[in-house]
Amino acid sequence: MNALADLGLELRKLPDLGDAATRTRLSTPAIVAFFGLADKWGLRNEDAMALLGGVSHGRYYELKKNRKGLLSQDELTRVSLLIGIFKALNILFSQRLADQWASRPNSNVMFNNVPPLQLLVRGGVPAMIGVRRLLDSRRGGR
Numbered sequence: 001m002n003a004l005a006d007l008g009l010e011l012r013k014l015p016d017l018g019d020a021a022t023r024t025r026l027s028t029p030a031i032v033a034f035f036g037l038a039d040k041w042g043l044r045n046e047d048a049m050a051l052l053g054g055v056s057h058g059r060y061y062e063l064k065k066n067r068k069g070l071l072s073q074d075e076l077t078r079v080s081l082l083i084g085i086f087k088a089l090n091i092l093f094s095q096r097l098a099d100q101w102a103s104r105p106n107s108n109v110m111f112n113n114v115p116p117l118q119l120l121v122r123g124g125v126p127a128m129i130g131v132r133r134l135l136d137s138r139r140g141g142r
Contacts, residue, residue: 017073027071030079031063037086040099041117050121053078074125081128082120088135110134 015022038048049060053074063069071079089098102117110130111119119127 017076023070023073023076026076028068030071030076030083031069032067033083034079035064035067037082040086041102042099043117047117047121051078051082053124078125078128081125081132084132085120085128085135088132088139091139092135108134 015026017023017026034048034052037043043051045060045064049055049057052060053072055063055075059069085102086098089101092098093101102120103115105111105113106116107113116131120131123130
C-alpha cells in the first residue's frame with residue numbers, strides 16, 4: 001500500500017496544485033480555513049508562519065488581514081494536512097479538547113511529552129503527514 005492510499009487519497013481525485021488556475025480556485029478557501037484553525041488553536045503568529053512554511057512577516061500579515069491571496073503548492077499542501085488534522089481532532093474529541101490538543105503536552109511516543117504543535121512546527125510536512133496518519137488511525141480504531 002502506498003503512502004497516498006494510507007491517507008485515503010486517490011491520485012485520480014487529487015487536485016493538480018501545479019496548475020495556477022487550481023491554486024487560484026483553492027487559495028482563498030484554504031486561507032480562510034487556515035486562519036480559522038489558527039484562531040481555534042490559539043496559534044501565535046510565529047507558529048502560524050512556520051506552519052505555512054516560513055512565510056515572511058509581510059506576506060503573513062497580508063494574508064491574515066485580507067483573507068485572500070495566491071498560495072503556493074507547498075502552502076496548499078500544508079493547509080490541507082492541517083485541515084485534515086483539525087477534522088480528525090474534532091471527530092475524536094470534544095471541541096474544547098480538539099482546540100487545545102495541539103498545545104497540550106502529549107505522552108504519545110511521537111511527541112515525547114511535548115505539545116504536538118512543536119513537532120508540527122519543527123517537522124514541517126513530514127511531521128504533518130505523520131500526525132495526520134496517527135489521528136486517522138485513531139479514528140479507524142487502530
